[in-house]
Amino acid sequence: MLKQENVILDVSASSKEALFESISKVALETGVVSDAAAFVEGLKARETVSSTGFMDGFAIPHCKSTAVKNPAVFFIRLQEGIEWGLTDNTAAQYMFCLAISDSDDGSQLKVLSKLSRKLVHADFRSQLKTAASASDIVEIVNQAIS
Amino acid sequence: MSKKVLAITGCAAGIAHTFMAAESLENAAKAMGYDVKVETHGTIGVENEFTSKEIQEADVIIIAADIDVSLDRFIDKRVMKTYVKAAIENPEGLIKQAFETAQKHSVKGETVGNVSLGKTNNSAVKHLMSGISYMIPMCISAGLLLAIANIFAFSADDAGNLVNWGFDVETASGLFFSKLFALGQIGFKLMIPLFAGFTAYSIADRPAIAPAMIGAYIINDPAFLGTEAGAGFLGAIIVAFLAGYIVKYLKQIPWPKIIMPIVPIMVIPLLATFAVFVVVFYGIGHPIASVMTALYDGLNSLSNAYAAAPIFIGALIGAMIGFDLGGPVNKIALIFGTAVFTDTVAKYGIQGANFVPGTAAQAAISVAPLGAWLATKLFKNVFSSDQVVMGNNAMAMGMVGITEGAIPFAASKPLVFIPANVIGSAVAGALVTAFGAKFYGGLGSPLGTFVGYIEQPMPFLPWIFSICVGVSVTACMIGFGLKQAQKKALKEAEKEETGEVAHA
Structure with missing residues (x-):
């Protein structure tokens, strides 16, 4: 489910919003969403419900939106972590961003629930942190959720 | 035989945290040597559902959810309620805490874990408490203003005793405190309709506020009723339930589609307010007002006659x-x-x-x-x-x-x-x-x-x-x-x- 074109490495962002903007740009280019602004709004709306921050530098912004044409997962690695409300107060530097289509029959959500469960495991997180290239990350993730 | 832990996880969006919490709890419980099963309430729906046998055998049940989870299946089981975040942050601590403090979930519901403790499931009391909770800020601010003004209403005699209650409105400070006192009184007057409005709101939502507030105002207004005193709090309670249930009933009527948009904002409040007026003015207003007068007169004379009466109360x-x-x-x-x-x-x-x-x-x-x-x-x-x-x-x-x-x-x-x-x-x-x-x-x-x-x-x-x-x-x-x-x-x-x- 994770494609190499959706792995965004070493971007810099000053805020959640700025990051959502750049993810949406990529999402529009790769045909994941039809409307970048609506996708940003969806992600922001989810953050206002409660922070999607996990711990150990990880966060999982996500939203279910009609703007999503081809559901996808993005992996983002930031140059420098930003404040995200993580439970252990670390800065968020690694994100899985989940774009779920509104018409999902549950199969996308299934994959995402697997990914969420995987993220709880410290070894999975450290693999992602030490991965050298986008293709390594794609392999790690797809192996984990297959 | 190892102890059995059941848990339910559910987060607001039901996409990610539900499952993170589930995984965290499963790992922690296994590491601690417990049998564990986690039911996830996500957007997909309920997964990994408990069987009744599993519930029967469970030693403790943890509800880590930000959404409403019915506890009906867990009567007489030890249940602890908390938020999904707690399961992600510190699953071991949560499991440990559950074994130590989880309370049996009874039908009455007042002994469930540490969140809904002391709750009453009696719906009438719930509505009243909801009304009271909305009223309390007004009660406190009005009460404190009254109290402050009251201190300045006394003048002290030579022995330091407080005498001559009243305000000298000729002086600037006297006028100020008399107004402050009046302000508190207005608060107390508004409090009754406010209470009734929100009690009715708890019963039947927004359309019930207007009939209940207007009804409670008139049942408490001696001038309107033509009585000696208003029907006070008891009157307000009755009006609140009357208005609440009239509105609840009116909401069930299959109104024609064409007027549907104006039903909750116009039709129901109008009809209910009129109905409440008729019942209060021609029916219950006078009798309740007299009962209340008699009750408080009785309480007063009781207190005057027997010094111990208030202490007993x-x-x-x-x-x-x-x-x-x-x-x-x-x-x-x-x-x-x-x-x-x-x-x-x-x-x-x-x-x-x-x-x-x-x-x-x-x-x-x-x-x-x-x-x-x-x-x-x-x-x-x-x-x-x-x-x-x-x-x-x-x-x-x-x-x-x-x-x-x-x-x-x-x-x-x-x-x-x-x-x-x-x-x-x-x-x-x-x-x-x-x-x-x-x-x-x-x-x-x-x-x-x-x-x-x-x-x-x-x-x-x-x-x-x-x-x-x-x-x-x-x-x-x-x-x-x-x-x-x-x-x-x-x-x-x-x-x-x-x-x-x-x-x-």
Whole structure:
């Protein structure tokens, strides 16, 4: 489910919003969403419900939106972590961003629930942190959720 | 055989955290050597659902959810409720805590875990408490303004006694305080419709507010009714339920589609307000107003005739507060105290107001949790080390006036704790009444004397003293009762080893 074109490495962002903007740009280019602004709004709306921050530098912004044409997962690695409300107060530097289509029959959500469960495991997180290239990350993730 | 933990996780969006929490709990429970199963309530729906056999065999059930999860399946099981975040942050701690503190979920629902403690499932009481919770800020601000103005309404004679109640409106400060006093009175007048409006809102939502507020205003307005006095709080309660259920009924009518958009904003409030007016003016308004007048006159003459009468009432109210710690009996005492205070302020003015039940209730509120805390300090050997920690928790809650802090204790040994709570709370209620303390507003705890306004014969002490005596009585009764229970248990344990402990 994770494609190499959706792995965004070493971007810099000053805020959640700025990051959502750049993810949406990529999402529009790769045909994941039809409307970048609506996708940003969806992600922001989810953050206002409660922070999607996990711990150990990880966060999982996500939203279910009609703007999503081809559901996808993005992996983002930031140059420098930003404040995200993580439970252990670390800065968020690694994100899985989940774009779920509104018409999902549950199969996308299934994959995402697997990914969420995987993220709880410290070894999975450290693999992602030490991965050298986008293709390594794609392999790690797809192996984990297959 | 290892112990069995069941857990339910669910987050607001139901996409990611539900499953993170599930995984965290599964890992932690396995690492701790428990059998575990986690039911996930995500957007996909409920997955990994428990069988009734699994529920039957579970030792403890953890609900880590930000969404509403029905507990109907778990009657008589030990259940602990918390948020999904807690399961992600510290799953081991949560499981440990669940084994230590989870309370049996009973049909009444007042002993479930640490979130919905002391809750009453009686829907009528729930609606009333909802109304009261909306009313309290107004009650406190109006009460404090009245109290402040009241201090300046007295002039002192040479001996320092306060005499001649009244304001000299000729002077600037007299005018100011008379207006301040009037401001408080307006607050009390508005409080009745506000209360009725939100009680009805709790029953039937927004369309019920208008009929209930208007109805409660007229039933409390002697000029409108043409009576001697208004029907006060009792009238407001009746109007609130009347309006609430009329609206609830009207909402069920299959209105024609074309007028649907205006049904909740116009049709229902209009019809219900008219119906309430007819019932109040031609029906219940006069009789209730006379009953209320007779009741408060009766209370007053009783208090005048028998000096002990208020003390008895104070003790009774205190006892009710301590009885079920936030359950229906406790709430009725609180409602009664608030009702008597607001009605008599409206009827007789602040001088003639009956503070007894309200003050006694507030003094009794913190007795049970503080008593439990003191007992854990004085009689350490009859408590488990966890209970000693829980005692500190109870103290913190007691200090801010939360009776529910005593529930984990009361639920563990009700036969010991409930009598101790009732008697200690009654003592506190009786003592503040005997001192003639008047509670205008603030915290229902010893701190109330600093955080709030309480009129008492000397500064601070009577209030604190009364509560401390009540707390000591409760603590001693708990200590004594638990020692007896321990002796009895030891004897029985010698006779036979029962499965009672595992069941508890």
